[in-house]
Amino acid sequence: MSLTNASPLDAAQSAKSASHILATLSEADRNDALTAIHAGLTAARDEILAANAKDLDLARQAAADGKLSQSLVSRLDLGKPGKWEDMLKGILDVRDLEDPVGRVTLRTRLDEGLDLERVTCPIGVLLIIFEARPEVIANIAALAIKSGNAAILKGGKESTESFVAISRVISSALEKTAVPNGAIQLVTTRDVIPQLLALDKYIDLVIPRGSNELVRYIKDNTKIPVLGHADGLCSIYLDASADQSLAVDVIVDSKTNYPAACNSLETLLVQESALPTLLPPVATALATKGVELRCDPASKEALAGTPNLKIVDATEEDFNTEFLTLTLAVKTVSGPGEAIAHINSHGSHHTDVILTSNQQDAEKFMNAIDSAGVYHNASTRFADGTRYGFGTEVGISTNKIHSRGPVGLEGLMIYKYKIRGRGQVSATYGEGEGKKRYLHERLPL
Amino acid sequence: MSLTNASPLDAAQSAKSASHILATLSEADRNDALTAIHAGLTAARDEILAANAKDLDLARQAAADGKLSQSLVSRLDLGKPGKWEDMLKGILDVRDLEDPVGRVTLRTRLDEGLDLERVTCPIGVLLIIFEARPEVIANIAALAIKSGNAAILKGGKESTESFVAISRVISSALEKTAVPNGAIQLVTTRDVIPQLLALDKYIDLVIPRGSNELVRYIKDNTKIPVLGHADGLCSIYLDASADQSLAVDVIVDSKTNYPAACNSLETLLVQESALPTLLPPVATALATKGVELRCDPASKEALAGTPNLKIVDATEEDFNTEFLTLTLAVKTVSGPGEAIAHINSHGSHHTDVILTSNQQDAEKFMNAIDSAGVYHNASTRFADGTRYGFGTEVGISTNKIHSRGPVGLEGLMIYKYKIRGRGQVSATYGEGEGKKRYLHERLPL
Structure with missing residues (x-):
């Protein structure tokens, strides 16, 4: 050195x-x-x-x-x-x-x-x-x-x-x-x-x-590739079919386990039909942990009868904000389709979650969300190299090439192609008469 | 569309x-x-x-x-x-x-x-x-x-x-x-x-x-990742131990099979002790195909007695030039070590070749050369997606991340991490008392 x-x-x-x-x-x-x-x-x-x-x-x-x-x-x-x-x-x-x-x-x-x-x-x-x-x-x-x-x-x-x-x-x-x-x-x-x-x-x-x-x-400020992420705007979509206590646990952990982390929850999307059933207990549990909610009109109305909440009217900007504090934006959506569209356009492609008991919706969500991490019924906070079992973490990437998500040692590697020959030349091979064909035989690794 | x-x-x-x-x-x-x-x-x-x-x-x-x-x-x-x-x-x-x-x-x-x-x-x-x-x-x-x-x-x-x-x-x-x-x-x-x-x-x-x-x-002019290569300055190092007819075949194919291609030979590095033995027959074969040689003083002197060559004194610039025509820069080096240093600093990290009968030198060269393709006793012209058996080629990359060398469909892919859970939260896990340990069990693919 x-x-x-x-x-x-x-x-x-x-x-x-x-x-x-x-x-x-x-x-x-x-x-x-x-x-x-x-x-x-x-x-x-x-x-x-x-x-x-x-x-x-x-x-x-x-x-x-x-x-x-x-x-x-x-x-x-x-x-x-x-x-x-x-x-x-x-x-x-x-x-x-x-x-x-x-x-x-x-x-x-x-x-x-x-x-x-x-x-x-x-x-x-x-x-x-x-x-x-x-x-x-x-x-x-x-x-x-x-x-x-x-x-x-x-x-x-x-x-x-x-x-x-x-x-x-x-x-x-x-x-x-x-x-x-x-x-x-x-x-x-x-x-x-x-x-x-x-x-x-x-x-x-x-x-x-x-x-x-x-x-x-x-x-x-550079043309050199950068491995990392500037933002971590993670969202959870709460489907009406989700188990209530599961939803409370995952949302509370995602939001409050370490609010300053990039894998913390920032936006909660609630299915309209879940507003009267699931949102109140979730909101109560969050309030107990000191979380302020930035609610759209429908979610605010659904919480009108729930005591001891900190509720602020959400602005459009709240749904593009990585709060990194005990603040959560809450928005009402019709169902998984609208949630997917919202997350793909407002999220930061870091880690997003669906809470549902519908397996098919879960698989669709995980395929359609354009993020490094897509989870079904698990906390956003699992997005971490150590938790993934990588042994060590170089960083978390939201890039679309090379490495995505938590990056371990593999992210510091590229590859090269070696050819070992005996003097072969390209002119020997081809489709024409007198030309040899390539074997292209896969060998065991 | x-x-x-x-x-x-x-x-x-x-x-x-x-x-x-x-x-x-x-x-x-x-x-x-x-x-x-x-x-x-x-x-x-x-x-x-x-x-x-x-x-x-x-x-x-x-x-x-x-x-x-x-x-x-x-x-x-x-x-x-x-x-x-x-x-x-x-x-x-x-x-x-x-x-x-x-x-x-x-x-x-x-x-x-x-x-x-x-x-x-x-x-x-x-x-x-x-x-x-x-x-x-x-x-x-x-x-x-x-x-x-x-x-x-x-x-x-x-x-x-x-x-x-x-x-x-x-x-x-x-x-x-x-x-x-x-x-x-x-x-x-x-x-x-x-x-x-x-x-x-x-x-x-x-x-x-x-x-x-x-x-x-x-x-x-962009911050978007670019898949491709601007230059293809490929080199061959000719060791004194190389088989003569093998050397002639590979060098002629690399230079003349399609001179305008990015995987064509542009610089020939000749071991000093090979100047009197291998260089003259190689130069003669190249001249037959119309190749002009840009020689350093030592290689020029070694070819003084060989008839019918087109020889020009090389300038420093010739060793940084992708000619894309029937022109070849020729430089004398003491051995593989000097060749490796030259290629790593003057090449374009596309495809480089060692011609030698010494297996150990060949492996060392292939590990030390910082290029997408590193070959032993084979033509530079094999650097191609079709020839590699990729079925189709998106391009050839000299990038150091994501994709390198000929890029097939794989180069258009990235990955995402999916987690399927049952409501697990991160707070459950850790090193402390009462915390669960992660299993981190590799499952079959």
Whole structure:
């Protein structure tokens, strides 16, 4: 790992060169590097926490001056119970994942002695732009090395001391391994993000880890593919046939389990015929958790007799809003068809749910909704790499190509085609007289 | 199919709506539409060829005035022997491919009665921008419908009459099928490409089919992902251990089989120790086919005694040039390591080859070269979807995400995650006391 005062261009070029070496390393070489990083960080605990304390002092001062939020200060703190241990365990967890490099996903005999193979390989150079969490650097370094990708890391200025301390340790740990210097580059100079985002010749994928604003800024300012999502406007459609207690449980969990998360519920679509039956108990349960409802006229009227609710008249804008707080927009629809149309045009294609006891409607909904996650009778909050069993999560993508939904190590891979021949030439093959035909025989993987 | 005088925005919005319906159609519905298109075009042969004749008349006139190339006129001609029949056969070939929609690629039991499934689905809306070949419209309409994607087609103005005639027929054929109007939109108004390229809210993927200039223009002017390649600078590294006649065959085929193709050879890297042995017979064979060599000093000197060659001193620029003609840049390298470094920094990551009898060097080369195709002892010209056995080819991609190399129907697909539950909520699960653990049990596909 280099601590670059180098220019973004130098950092990107040297990351690219390193990526070409990384791509050829064995699984053992890459795993050994993660073991070395783990050992190095373990030994340097005190030194890193001391650096982190400096960041924290500055941040607390800034928070006291009203220049920084208290939640950001909290995210900075590597000394919080369990955080350091989780960071270290994460490195070994990544190391112990199945090797994503070199998996053969297609094998075709084109002709005798002319075999085609599709093999997974690293994408190349990742640019990771993240905000305050200093533990991300260890997590991302582990993911990058495991997947054979080089990474350029640009962190928020609030955690500079922590980043530099962690990366010094990673750097000297890597020196004794086969992973080349330059494979993990930490850029600490300020205001280089626009320059980095212009380096599409060297950087193959940008992964922003931070606020919606950060992601949106990056998506709007680069030609490099961006893996992530700016918005998480998740909806639930509540059908009149749904089981009442099931509906209450799923809606309450989706909305209140962690309202600031991208996989939290923002819009509830209620079938008209469910207004008198299912909506009141759902609304009561939500109110108990402190949820304010932004209701359309029909749903408001249906709740007129229910006590202790916080109800506000919904505006059109509420149905396009990711509240990220204990606020829920409620709209009445005639049935699944109208719900599908609403979600496809107002949602953010993240995760959407149908609550129904009608199996056929559920399958239709899941096929018709154009989102990364489509669930029947389950909480939106399951949209998460760890919950999906991916072992680790690079991010959640609402892109329509490459990776969609929670992205694990697989999202950092692409493939190449290898052909092993004996001097065959294309002119030999074809449809004409005297030409050979291709065999195109599928071989076992 | 709509023949839109509609605005690009209207076309894109209606394509998006249609894509949501298309995504829910059964395989039979989509295949029936292709059968109907085939029947419609078969019946309308004379009418379409008459329209094509009008395009041809104008084009021949323009060619006579020096405003259009003769090769473009030739590409326009649907009446050329076999072209019409190939176009029609292509539709049925696509219809008979395995259904790419709804393939389950991952199945995990998160808990009893809570199953996660990853299922292939269409990307959404494709924008296809192509130049003169009128048959592309039928080909692309077939690929789009088969894969459940909507498509907006923008063709070159030289073939407007042909496009309109073909799309009228497709349009009325589709009317009797389940494929919605708006699924295939032909935009015939001029100068709308910049407007279309700005509609990233509705269009999910751009596929340019045409010149390098067209592809480069599109890549430089949109935030929508582009599937394609602007350059095809393919290289061969000739190791001293290579078999002589094998080397001659592969290099001659790679360079001369179809010099204008993106998978043709542009740079030959020769191991220094092979200069006196292998280069002269290779150069002689190339000269017989009319190839001019742009040689570095060492390779030029090695060929000093070989008669009948066309040799020019190479400039640095020659090693960054896709000639697309019978010109080949020749450079001397010390061995595979230097060849790998040269190709990774000068190539276009399309297809590169090592000719060697050393198996270990070959494997190292194929792992280290950062290209879509990496071959051992085979011609660069095999880089082609048909030759790979993909049945049809959407294009060749040098992207580092989603699809790489020749792209078949798979490249038009993404996936979504479905969860089928019984009302489970996320708060139930976790590491703490009283919490359930996820099962994360892999289920058979």
